[in-house]
Amino acid sequence: MQIVSVEPFILHVPVTGQEIADSMHRLTHWGVPGVILHTDSGLSGCGYSGTHAHLPTDRLIAGFIAQTAAPLLLGEDPARIEHLWKKIYHFPPAQWVGRAGITHLGLGAIDVALWDLRAKAAGKPLWQLMSAQAEAPKLEAYNTDGGWLNLARETVVANAKRFTQEEGFRGVKLKIGKPDPAEDLARVAAVRKAIGPGVKLMVDANGKWPLQTALEWCPRLRELDVYWIEEPLWYDDIPAHAELAARSEIPVALGEQLYSFHDFRNFIRAGAVRFVQPDVTRLAGVTEWKQVADLAAEHDLPVAAHVGDMMQVHLHTSLAHPACAILEYIPWIRRCFTEPATVQDGDFVPPQEPGAGTTLTAEAIEKFAQPLQ
Ligand code: 0YR
Numbered sequence: 001m002q003i004v005s006v007e008p009f010i011l012h013v014p015v016t017g018q019e020i021a022d023s024m025h026r027l028t029h030w031g032v033p034g035v036i037l038h039t040d041s042g043l044s045g046c047g048y049s050g051t052h053a054h055l056p057t058d059r060l061i062a063g064f065i066a067q068t069a070a071p072l073l074l075g076e077d078p079a080r081i082e083h084l085w086k087k088i089y090h091f092p093p094a095q096w097v098g099r100a101g102i103t104h105l106g107l108g109a110i111d112v113a114l115w116d117l118r119a120k121a122a123g124k125p126l127w128q129l130m131s132a133q134a135e136a137p138k139l140e141a142y143n144t145d146g147g148w149l150n151l152a153r154e155t156v157v158a159n160a161k162r163f164t165q166e167e168g169f170r171g172v173k174l175k176i177g178k179p180d181p182a183e184d185l186a187r188v189a190a191v192r193k194a195i196g197p198g199v200k201l202m203v204d205a206n207g208k209w210p211l212q213t214a215l216e217w218c219p220r221l222r223e224l225d226v227y228w229i230e231e232p233l234w235y236d237d238i239p240a241h242a243e244l245a246a247r248s249e250i251p252v253a254l255g256e257q258l259y260s261f262h263d264f265r266n267f268i269r270a271g272a273v274r275f276v277q278p279d280v281t282r283l284a285g286v287t288e289w290k291q292v293a294d295l296a297a298e299h300d301l302p303v304a305a306h307v308g309d310m311m312q313v314h315l316h317t318s319l320a321h322p323a324c325a326i327l328e329y330i331p332w333i334r335r336c337f338t339e340p341a342t343v344q345d346g347d348f349v350p351p352q353e354p355g356a357g358t359t360l361t362a363e364a365i366e367k368f369a370q371p372l373q
């Protein structure tokens, strides 16, 4: 098989409600810059990244794919994923400006498209190809899409009740990082009271807190039986995370802002993370995601992927990996795919279509595609 053309795209898909916020970001659309790789066999593979739908920035990712990576891919055999990954990652002019950020997000989209092709060529859903098991294990879903920081306390409470008491979810995540942490605590307490014990309740500060704030408030969150605190501190600050882990009981989750296997290894070696959250759209694709998940497993750390792809790919990689028992649920773009990621009775339904779950519908492209220039 040979790659005969490389077709970048950008979709902007509206989020639930008008606008969502966490402690660092506000957005109205999820950005989906990606690529379709066409082959001479007639099969094509699709991969994409996840962004905050800022068109000039998404065009940098699509531009990297079209102008830097495409010439390295044309004529190549898409089955040689590791070779192609290294060819692009180590392409000297790209490596000089890259290794993280835009170039890495572009490589991630390409890598996912290559895995999609590999699974399609094998006629299997990716999770089956990766796990070599016919039976899917259970994969629990927790819902993030009701706990945004810009929602009123009553709304957050009502959403958490609906998810857990009517829709079957056994876990919910709440954003924290209000100017006064006492307000965060009151929101978490109200949700805990509404959902009762026995339901997983996670909180996510998206990197906002100074170490002192975390040291002061984590014990009080722990009293509310918070399952993990996610990104309590600035993303890159390994010593601060290590100190928090040493001085607090609460498990720390992180990874959605880490770009490489080496970043994860540094955190893991420092004892600075408990729930490891690799993301195929931030790391460069399934290839690097699996390296991180394997590393976490070697250290007996659970993996709970962050879903920059909004579940489609991570549903496959998580079902295939023994370190994964739980996955985030945010339904913003699921309607764009031929086989949308689906939750039933609180667990994800194993996908059946061959591929990585990334095949877009014609309607989605028509409705949400943005001009590339
Ligand atoms: C906005 N999930 C997250 C939203 C999410 C963000 O960027 O998508 O809160 O990436 O932290 O755990």
Ligand code: MG
Pocket: 204, 206, 230, 231, 256, 306
């Ligand atoms: Mg997060």
